[in-house]
Amino acid sequence: GDSVTQMEGPVTLSEEAFLTINCTYTATGYPSLFWYVQYPGEGLQLLLKATKADDKGSNKGFEATYRKETTSFHLEKGSVQVSDSAVYFCALSGVSGAGSYQLTFGKGTKLSVIP
Amino acid sequence: GAGVSQSPSNKVTEKGKDVELRCDPISGHTALYWYRQSLGQGLEFLIYFQGNSAPDKSGLPSDRFSAERTGGSVSTLTIQRTQQEDSAVYLCASSQRGSEYNEQFFGPGTRLTVL
Numbered sequence: 001g002d003s004v005t006q007m008e009g010p011v012t013l014s015e016e017a018f019l020t021i022n023c024t025y026t027a028t029g030y031p032s033l034f035w036y037v038q039y040p041g042e043g044l045q046l047l048l049k050a051t052k053a054d055d056k057g058s059n060k061g062f063e064a065t066y067r068k069e070t071t072s073f074h075l076e077k078g079s080v081q082v083s084d085s086a087v088y089f090c091a092l093s094g095v096s097g098a099g100s101y102q103l104t105f106g107k108g109t110k111l112s113v114i115p
Numbered sequence: 116g117a118g119v120s121q122s123p124s125n126k127v128t129e130k131g132k133d134v135e136l137r138c139d140p141i142s143g144h145t146a147l148y149w150y151r152q153s154l155g156q157g158l159e160f161l162i163y164f165q166g167n168s169a170p171d172k173s174g175l176p177s178d179r180f181s182a183e184r185t186g187g188s189v190s191t192l193t194i195q196r197t198q199q200e201d202s203a204v205y206l207c208a209s210s211q212r213g214s215e216y217n218e219q220f221f222g223p224g225t226r227l228t229v230l
Contacts, residue, residue, distance in 0.1 A: 032216055036221075042223070043206070043223045043224060044206065044208075044221040046219075046220075049218070051216050089158065093216075101163070101210075101217075102150075102163055102171075102174065103150075103158075103219060104160070105157060105158035106157070108157060
């Protein structure tokens with residue numbers, strides 16, 4: 001079945017540092033790829049998405065490029081802020097055998113940014 | 116507009132009791148999903164509803180779990196004879212329609228603790 005593997009955390013960075021969170025996937029067909037973020041005490045929010053190979057999703061300074069050849073969707077940000085401290089989830093969406101479009105998530109990476 | 120709402124936000128119950136968790140999706144969204152977020156298993160898909168079609172129950176972990184969606188809107192997840200391993204945060208999400216491209220909007224979750 002489909003699966004998502006992302007780097008284990010926690011990750012601790014200083015403010016203005018460069019961030020990379022690795023994500024690779026296994027899926028049949030051509031899934032859509034997502035990064036969701038969960039800020040402390042809040043629900044899951046979509047951060048960015050890409051629906052086909054070579055698409056780049058971007059939002060709030062974060063970027064991720066859909067790489068079909070390496071089955072990867074790594075999240076990057078050039079300069080993190082304290083407010084970026086959260087748990088980040090990589091996910092894919094594809095049609096299941098039963099015809100539904102559920103998300104398959106990675107285990108999440110907790111990011112802490114210190115001033 | 117209003118987002119996805121869930122109730123209760125917290126539920127503490129004794130082993131062996133039944134619980135009901137409620138989800139109000141965003142108005143007009145035809146697709147509704149239930150997920151479970153637990154420390155050991157991460158985020159797992161449970162069940163998917165799309166309009167009036169038969170639900171995809173392939174993610175339900177046992178026959179103690181069931182869900183219904185009345186009138187294509189509100190959904191209730193029922194867990195019978197709760198066990199300690201059922202302790203988790205139960206998340207509901209909705210999207211405009213079932214599709215790998217459509218963003219799923221998540222509710223704040225219900226934290227279930229089984230003593």
